Amino acid sequence: MLEITDLHVDLEEETKTILKGVNLSVEAGKVHAIMGPNGSGKSTLSYVLSGRDGYEVTKGAASLDGEDLLEMEPEERAAAGLFLAFQYPVEIPGVGNMTFMRTALNAQRKARGEDEMSAADFLKMVREKAKDLKIDADMLKRPVNVGFSGGEKKRNEILQMAILEPKMCILDETDSGLDVDAMKLVAEGVNALRGAGRGFLVITHYQRLLDHIKPDVVHIMADGRIVKTGGPELALEVENNGYADILAEVA
């Protein structure tokens, strides 16, 4: 589903290479996790895939179901089925959460040549999905992420994921800033979306999120490359021994 080959990425503003040849393939229905120390390039990978400004792809390719992601605008990638759950969800004062989500859903539907969803149908759907994530009516009414706690922001990301029903979900440090209860809630939300057709790429620092979202494959990223790939046991190894051993082993 998601195919990344030999991806090299520089920062636009300064001459600095962040990704130095990433190869990764996420199959439909699978959950892949990427772990790695700070500065290894994990978040950069998520931004480059979602189309954020400020990065230059110097070599390599990334595609979703055969479509070249790197050629697309961010909104086209979203309509093609890519979703990034932000590490730091952005506050947008003045734009209501419901308006935001409905605008997003209908823009994606329109881009795919589907009918827009009516306000009434949308409301019904959101209410149902919000309930599972313990998102109350007030959070839906407020401006996007404004005044939300860290946990509420992450739950709001998962709600958007549930509403937009993307094919490929990238979760960027979704566990950061969450206490155990909030993390469980978020993980349940994600697990509910796991299915045969959907791929996940879970970027995380720590193993603890992977206790709740069980990955099929774990990759270790260091210095802009994926240096080791294994099963869930690889995450446990990191948890017990840190990254130093693995990095020493592959060096």
Next chain:
Amino acid sequence: MSLPQAKQDATEARLVSITGQGGSGWSKVARDAALERVRSMGLPTRRDEYWKFTKPETLVQVEAPEAALFDGDDAIMFDSVDRLKIVFVDGQYDADASDDLALEGVTIERLSEATQADIHWAKDVYGVLETNGQTPVERPLAALNTAMASDGILMHVTGRVRKPINLIYNHKSTTSDAILHHVIKLERGADLTVLETGPAAARFNKTMEVEIADGAGFHHVRVQGRDHERRAVTHMFARLGAESIFKSFTMTANGVLTRNECVIELTGDDAIAHVAGAAMGDGDFHHDDTVFITHDAERCESRQVFKKVLRNGATGVFQGKILVKAGAQKTDGYQISQSLLLDEDSQFLAKPELEIYADDVVCSHGSTSGAIDEEGLFYLRARGVPKPIATDLLTLAFLAEAVEEVEDEGLREEINAQLVGWLERRRG
């Protein structure tokens, strides 16, 4: 102190170019006095400090600069609102298009028909609030208006008026030069909403004086039309009694030159005055909000909220002042002026001022200029919202604080719908 010769000459040239009402009865005294004020002040030039950011030449010169008519397909503003319509075309009253000037709780007259009377309630307001508003800052174009207005509407409000009065200003002549002067007097406990819509004329000079007695409420919502080439200078003078309310909101899109002055005096305790504006300018657009609020009583609240969206070299100006007189304790004053600059060619010039002589007050003010929030834009796009729609959403969000000052939900929805419509049409 005599005026510079050039200013004197320009003022005289302008004065003789207007066929004033002449007038008789009660209004003649007011008009003659106003004429004296104009002559002693002289009409503004760009050397005047108060006109530092906005060039007054085209507002002062003898001929109104030609203004092409705008062939727009905008929805009729406030069409869904039950309202009493009073229509002017290029400053001329249009009896056929207007409703009967009859509404419970208010007597409505045309200025041009009321001036013949020997005595009239309007004489205590007409030119009176304008005169008060000349200190400490001169507003000669308002005095010119008092002296020369060809017409206007006088509203004496004695009750709570159940539907808004809509002054509709149509623009059909490319060289029209309209001067209108409205007077509104609200008696104790009375309440009125006035809507103003339309571009009015190639050049429009409008003054509105509003006397608000204790416990009365005045609501004003104005939409200045989209004609690209029209020019307007407007003055709102309001005097508030105790526990009275004044709320004014103006939405402006395009127009080569707009100067909206608002001069408010809070003279009774516990009064509330809010002035707000949302402006969208594109290209050859100059929009100036000049506000002066004087607190001269205790526990009054004033609020100024002005937002401007500027692109393609448009210019926005804000001059806002809060003056708190000695003794105006427990004053609560708030002022914010912000611009959203959608490109690097546009500019926003702001001069926020506070002058406070009481020691127990809360006053805050802020002014910012900024580009669209890139983080927010990416967030919206990453969820599938195309860039132009995302930009519009953020633009509406930016204007929201000003639009929310419109209390009535129906009116607010009309304003929002118009904003959305303008943005959509621009996007094509």
